[in-house]
């Protein structure tokens with residue numbers, strides 16, 4: 001009848017289903033356990049995700065897949081981002097057709113992305129040229145990183161890998177960022193409602209209210225950009241989605257930290273996990289520079 | 302999720318496009334921004350043209366998607382803006398349609414649609430801006446009339462309006478929100494003084510309106526006495542919903558023009574400027590998607606635009622200011638020359654974070670009404 005740019009009932013059900021699954025397989029306790037065991041990839045979780053169709057989501061049913069499209073994949077990765085599920089989810093998802101075992105979660109696939117590789121040591125297969133690779137002490141306790149050119153600043157052309165050339169990788173990253181953006185907004189609002197100072201909830205103070213309002217505005221504008229890009233699959237829409245989603249996740253996590261006060265600066269609170277992961281994701285697919293330049297070219301014709 | 306249009310909608314778009322291509326070249330030249338009577342005639346003339354072609358009611362009767370297409374296509378074709386018809390078509394008209402009696406609808410709606418009468422909005426007062434419910438303009442009953450005294454401010458188009466949708470206090474003793482009444486005041490009544498106010502952009506876009514025992518027939522009251530606040534909220538939600546659709550399309554066009562201008566004058570070689578434009582392009586693409594999202598939500602959830610409108614307004618008003626700041630970077634030192642394109646627009650953009658609810662007020666609305674945070678104060 002008209003543009004129906006809203007989630008369908010099936011898409012809502014999928015969203016709820018993935019959230020429920022992740023709540024069961026990767027709840028807060030599992031998250032904190034993963035933080036305590038850096039670099040270890042939980043194979044049982046990986047197989048559970050495979051069994052639920054996370055990696056085979058977009059494979060045709062004839063090939064043993066779920067036969068869904070990019071919008072559904074984006075909803076699933078948004079949930080994964082929100083739950084901070086560790087592991088090379090996108091690389092494995094993108095390899096579902098090409099690498100045996102990836103679709104079912106038996107094989108963990110990592111991929112070179114520019115000068116970085118996430119989860120190289122834990123993976124069964126690494127796609128891309130890994131010559132000269134060296135481990136770095138990753139800022140994110142939940143994402144082990146390797147640097148391709150060692151630790152020196154890059155000289156010569158930046159190497160690319162499957163993660164930095166496929167726009168779908170950028171889109172799914174944006175979906176993960178959206179998950180973080182929505183989650184940190186919720187965390188901030190929850191805290192603002194319950195923490196009391198000066199005899200009332202801090203959420204009654206306008207300075208705090210306005211931080212929270214901006215958290216929502218950023219995540220909602222990112223949401224429509226990500227969803228629209230999933231519908232059109234236009235590289236320019238994807239570039240736009242990544243810019244808005246990066247902003248919503250990174251700035252959102254920082255503002256959420258601010259709302260939490262001293263608690264926000266602790267290892268114990270989850271806020272820093274979102275911020276650090278958001279920083280790692282923002283590095284993917286050529287970073288914001290590549291997306292900005294792509295859009296600029298579209299604009300100037 | 303679907304971003305495609307139905308065959309009927311595509312047909313509507315095609316017909317409209319064809320009509321616009323025919324009619325736009327026949328329009329008279331745009332009047333000077335300082336010539337208000339000419340602006341009034343021009344804006345009304347455009348509404349009359351729309352009416353005669355069967356497009357007059359698109360703001361009211363059409364589905365939200367059809368309205369979206371209409372606003373998108375008219376803007377894209379460079380058709381005139383609603384201008385002086387803004388309050389009639391987007392505030393007062395919809396309010397009367399929703400809350401007026403059959404007689405009131407018959408009296409006021411057709412002249413709005415036919416491009417015969419201009420409305421203005423007399424809500425804000427010197428001491429009642431963000432805190433609109435503090436308004437003090439008094440009205441008391443005298444026989445069949447209300448007698449109104451007080452003053453309004455920032456009234457856009459007051460100089461050329463035939464009618465004013467006026468908020469007055471009819472019960473000073475009631476709680477603030479319960480003593481307000483909505484009246485349609487004829488602007489030619491005795492006791493009205495309009496004093497134009499010059500904006501920082503140089504032209505007189507709004508005015509002060511002084512009311513000295515102005516008699517307004519009681520039959521011009523829309524809704525019950527002292528129920529004007531509720532009636533007003535209907536109007537404001539219209540204003541914050543669909544009012545900016547055409548502007549997003551316009552901003553995207555300006556962004557493209559700026560990029561081309563930057564290429565011509567060499568500033569495009571600066572990667573900082575280029576990347577800034579990339580970011581703005583992302584922003585306006587997303588604002589367009591948010592518009593489509595909100596329209597779809599309105600279509601599935603009923604007529605009055607929802608809270609998505611506050612999210613939109615906050616983001617859009619800021620983006621528009623960034624757009625014209627970027628224009629200043631393209632212009633270089635010419636940004637100080639009022640005769641250059643975009644310079645006046647840059648000045649005008651400064652009102653966007655103030656008019657129709659300041660950004661601070663919008664954030665409070667988002668925090669309290671959408672996020673459910675405890676009320677301040």
Ligand SMILES: Cc1cc2nc3c(=O)[nH]c(=O)nc-3n(C[C@H](O)[C@H](O)[C@H](O)COP(=O)(O)OP(=O)(O)OC[C@H]3O[C@@H](n4cnc5c(N)ncnc54)[C@H](O)[C@@H]3O)c2cc1C
Pocket residue numbers: 206421422423424425426427429430431432454455456457458506507652655656657658659660661662665
């Ligand atoms: C171009 C233009 C056209 C307009 N046209 C019309 C019209 O046709 N009809 C009409 O009735 N009105 C019109 N207005 C008026 C407009 O609605 C008001 O200007 C607006 O609501 C703000 O009110 P104010 O100007 O009194 O500012 P104030 O309310 O005095 O605000 C001043 C500053 O204080 C801040 N502030 C105020 N209260 C709070 C609070 N509770 N929390 C945090 N910050 C706060 C504001 O955000 C702002 O920064 C127009 C305004 C403009 C700029």
